[in-house]
Amino acid sequence: MVQRVNGLYVNFVLLLSLILLTSCGTTPVAQQPADDPTGSAVPETPTAPVEGEATVEAPAEDDLVYYWPATLPSGLTVNPNRVSVSEQSYAIDTTIAVGRVLTISGGRAPVMPGFPVSPQASETDTTVRGQSGTLISEGSWSAIVWEEATWGYTIYGLNTSQEELLAIAEALEPLQQSVWEERLEAFVPTDQSASELGYFWPDYLPDGFEINLRNIEISSDSFSVSATTSDRSVTITGGASTRDPALSIEPASVIDVTTVRGQPGLLVGSGLQHTLIWDEQGHRYSISGNIPQDELLAVVEGMVAVPSADWEARMARLSEPTMAPTADLAYLWPSQLPEGWSVQPDESQADEYAFTLTMADPTDPQMFVTLQGGIDAPTVEDLPAPPQETLEIRGNEAFFFTTGGGGKYRWRENGNPYALDGYITSEMLALLDESLETLDLATWQERLASIE
Structure with missing residues (x-):
């Protein structure tokens, strides 16, 4: 939930995703390079209406404005697999490049920065698109939030400067929902939409950890598998339902920009809480846990990608440990x-x-x-x-x-x-x-x- 506490905007429900950037410059979306540094094709975002797209008209004064990014930091592009939209909200994530994170969203006010905010966070008043706004910084996070009519908007990221956030905000293109959705549909490349989700299984776990069959899920577009001890856990997730656990770390600090399975990844942590995030062929993956960094990376090294049928077979071969019902549970x-x-x-x-x-x-x-x-x-x-x-x-x-x-x-x-x-x-x-x-x-x- 979002509320104003000690002058800070706060987001309790961590529904938005993480993505990584390569450099601090900004490039018009349509002028971004055709080659993705990760090795997969990078689609171009049209800046003019595509064939069949409705005439771009400004939204009504009191309507939610569906903003589309006209410019993004160099190397960054919209990830169509990480975009959500409804009549009252939307969120745009980008693909992972190197070293930073960015999300753009809109919905009912009050607005939210998209990451945990403590009383130690810094807050500065500013002007965004002619409206009063707020710049918020916490650890490696930065956000810009503002309101228009009864709607709130935010752009937030890891290792992204406030100046970059302001530049992105001022260049946003206001669209009606139908045109915004047409823009998104035109953006999706056929090779990416047909890519298959990789189902990862941990072949290595630290001493004392066991797969927890009560916290294991698989579907046609997502999976999650956890291993636990009495007081520690590690979880691997992938696909449509992946929520980035780094959003719950306070104060989040970028520990390392690394490579995971040949893809750029971002390691975020605080204390024993660590999350490693990366993209493969348009799909988001993460591994998180309250374990030391070296143990988390060892689990990553021991992961294997298997077809969904093999993943389910591994799950079926596990036998849940025999245990008595919880005594005296209220x-x-x-x-x-x-x-x-x-x-x-x-x-x-x-x-x-x-x-x-x-x-x-x-x-x-x-x-x-x-x-x-x-x-x-x-x-x-x-x-x-x-x-x-x-x-x-x-x-x-x-x-x-x-x-x-x-x-x-x-x-x-x-x-x-x-x-x-x-x-x-x-x-x-x-x-x-x-x-x-x-x-x-x-x-x-x-x-x-x-x-x-």
């Missing part, structure tokens, strides 16, 4: 929620080992809270930095951490871990603390099943 359920909020059944589940309950305001997808308990619940050791506050939840000592927007709460009951994450105001925390009921598994599942 299956928590709120008897009250803030007005307009409801339980989200498609994002909630429970079994003998753990439960996850997601609550949200359906009118605003950024407003959600997740409650977890049992072996899947993150613990205080998983926080990206030491807790900032100690308090009580349900009569138990709890630990609190925030990046300035959403909060993370961790506590234990009868030795079992519990976690509460999301946009949690003090009023909502008090409401949940008072209203959480302790149920058995069968009753909890019945309540979930009764929700339409």
Whole structure:
């Protein structure tokens, strides 16, 4: 969720992606070189209407403006596989080049920088496209945010200067949604759209790590596989659903510009939290974990790319370790929620080992809270930095951490871990603390099943 805290704009839901740049100059999109430094074809973005494209008309004054980048830093190009659009929001990511990151987005105000912001971040007022705006810097991140009517816009990146962000913003081309989508369709090259996703499997894991079958997913356009110990984890993701874990690292620092499988990659980290991100043939991949940098890179070296059928066969050969149900687990359920909020059944589940309950305001997808308990619940050791506050939840000592927007709460009951994450105001925390009921598994599942 986005809110204004201590004069800073904050984004709790980390929905945007990372991409890398090569140099600090800017080049008109249509004039970018035809050869991608990664070795794959780089499409050109048309600056004039393409054949069949509607006449470019300015959006109505109160409509969301769908901005298209007329210039980008040298070597950077739009990645059509990393673009999202709806009637109320859009986001443009670029392909990975070398050394930097950039994302352009628009949606309902208030605006968001797209990365964790702490009270130590710097903030400077500026003017963007004739509107009041704000420049924000945190670690290696920089962002420019501004509002027009009831809509907010942001450009943010790693290792990208504020001057570059301002230059990109001033050169943005305002389009209506239909023209913006036509521009995107004309941009997609046939060879890239036909490229296949690579399914990576970790043939090497650090001592003590085991593949966690409870955190493994595969589909026709994405995959995710995790390996864990009692207090550490490493996760490999790829494809359409990949969210860049570096967005949750505070304060994110670019540790190294490296090469992954012959492609330029970016290693981002803080403390034990590390994420390595790279692109192959238009698809985004990442590996992240709360492990030392050398261990993360060793896992990368041990990855193998296999066809999806082989990936699924490897998954099938794994046998989940025999373990007893989680003893004394309290299956928590709120008897009250803030007005307009409801339980989200498609994002909630429970079994003998753990439960996850997601609550949200359906009118605003950024407003959600997740409650977890049992072996899947993150613990205080998983926080990206030491807790900032100690308090009580349900009569138990709890630990609190925030990046300035959403909060993370961790506590234990009868030795079992519990976690509460999301946009949690003090009023909502008090409401949940008072209203959480302790149920058995069968009753909890019945309540979930009764929700339409």
